[in-house]
Amino acid sequence: MACTADTAFSVERIDVFVFRAPADPPVQTSFGIMRDRPAVLLCVTDTQGACGWGEVWCNFPVVGAEHRARMAATYLRPLVCGSRFEHPRACFEALTAKLAVLALQCGEPGTLQQIVAGLDIALWDMLARRAAMPLWRLLSDGALDRPAPIPLYASGINPTDPDQLAAAKLQEGYRAFKLKVGFGAARDSANLQAIREVIGEDAPFMVDANQAWDMEEAIAAGRRMERFGLGWLEEPIRADRPAADWTRLAAEQPLRLAGGENLAGLAQFDEFIGTGGMTVIQPDLGKWGGFSGCLEVGRRTLRQGKTFCPHWLGAGIGLTASFHLKAVVGGPGYVEVDANPNPLRELLALPTFQLVDGAVQLDERPGLGVEPDLQACRDFIVQVAGT
Template sequence: MTAAATDLRLERIEVFVFRAPADPPVQTSFGIMRDRPALLLRAIADDGAEGWGEVWCNFPTVGAEHRARMALTYLPPLACGPQWASPQVCFEALTEKLAVLAIQCGEPGPLAQIVAGLDIALWDLLGRRHGLPVWKLLAPDLAAPAPVPLYASGLNPTAPEKLAAAKRAEGYRAFKLKVGFGAERDEANLAALREVIGPAAPLMVDANQAWDLDEAIAAGRRMARHDLGWLEEPVRADTPLADWARLAREQPLPLAGGENLAGLAAFDAHIGAEGLSIIQPDLGKWGGFSGCLAVGRRTLAQGKRFCPHWLGAGIGLTASFHLKAAVGGPGYVEVDANSNPLRDLLATPVFALEEGAVHLGMKPGLGVQPDLGAAQAFRIPL
């Protein structure tokens, strides 16, 4: 694809906020999500081509509305008008232009997230314009992607075996339980899950930064008998690298994390260090495709596993499929096991699961479209 063919000039950016009830509420060690928010961006070029992106917005409770107003305020003046040679150039320019504001207002996360959502939209736009899927734009030499393995995430601590049984019947073959609710409860839940999914099925756990270092070491040793694929965020994401290394040495489970990292320097530090062996960036939280593609490739180069994180609606989930397909290598994409109408309504057609994996075809861009009419009941006016 020539440079001229990839030039982008945006005419406008539109913002859409949705909220749907969370049934059941999503429980973590640090809080509960009682509804499911979604923040979509539509980027429209001067030739009429459009693309869709999604911004991470699960927390705090008003996070979607707040980020939406930030996106409306800051993205159009910076992104609309100039001619961009590529989404990557736009991503880097906006990141630089917003860097001082991020320091001044103390909100580097939300600003990075709206830039990430726009980056996703620009890659979708470019794919639609040229009739190519995003995975092909990201990996031009890839003739066809391998099936993308998925795992059913978000198994809450209340009767997780029931949800796991339902997801297994749907075709999921790997699962992740939320832990950090007391040793007795965590152990009972793991035993119940193994009864349902069997001894050989991949099973992981996510503590959502629940423990200090000594507690995490004890938990890893205690839970190892359940043959777990990884222990995710057992300690705070900003724990020093030396402590992550100690944690890796003193308990037997592989360590996973990355959804709360931002910037290539932060990812490179963990990719090149002892500690995390599974790297999990969230492309709607930082980086979009332009940042996370590099993270994925550097992860594989160091012999570690690349497993994109996602907990949101359907555009971000589908983008995560394309990211993983382009990077390749062992690992999974996360799919929330709980019901979420916004996951289905905001990315149609809904993905098809076959024996634990999704197959991406040649549909242009992300290959999905939000059904704004069907989702209207969940839309929040700004």
């Protein structure tokens, strides 16, 4: 990826912040409940004084945020601070290689991939700020004069009174919606019917099962839900099932299949992009890859004629980063926005994005174009680790 700005850097400092805000109501999935909303932010400062912000995926387990913050402070700092890198991707690749044996030894490849991903986001933000240009322009090598509006969908709609939340999000300006399913056939069907009645027959409407079913259950569910005109069925089976299982599932039920938030590495993404099962590809840039990995995933997705929809269900830095990622990749599809209340989505990424006719428009502000308001979030800060 060629860039129009200087991409070499030396990091002087990495600061790590952990936040927790109440989840009211709790966020329900088929495998667990989030009773608070965590966030882990990384702030990198280079030797020229430029700063950038990144976010690490940390929703699960319930103690995961503090652990990831400690891992970031312990392992990223000695490997990055004081070293010179010619490009964020070079840093991403070096860290991935250096941490590979540790990942095997401690059995935590996910945690290490996540802290590297959050750092990558921060490095790209830092370089774009240093160059005084928006990140979407830096990532596109100047090819984008102005990004197209980015369609959003209201995600994470819980199975308890989902029609009420859908109605509120429709009033706010959302035009596409996604419901959590996997709570029993009767309850799922009743919730689907209730939301369809609220949003209308033509509104884009998707479902997410969060790996709830085995193959036969997923086939039955897809057939059962066909009548609701759904845009996709997300993670109906376990994410570690081989691509051949997803191909079979796609053939034996009518709904398009979506997934990718629990995939890691270009080889694994290529396996799913290159086969017929999963047609909506959803990497989470705070979980694996950052921009350095997920931008390439997006481009490979479009080359195969599939749909690219970045996954995100965290705080505001990662959400804004997902906007930039989708803007640069382009193509049809959406970025998801959690429909549930979360003060960390707004306070950690100011100014708050503006929804217009179901989409958001990125502007010319440097870097990600947002800043966390640490003072406003002081009651939510539970851990800070400076150098």
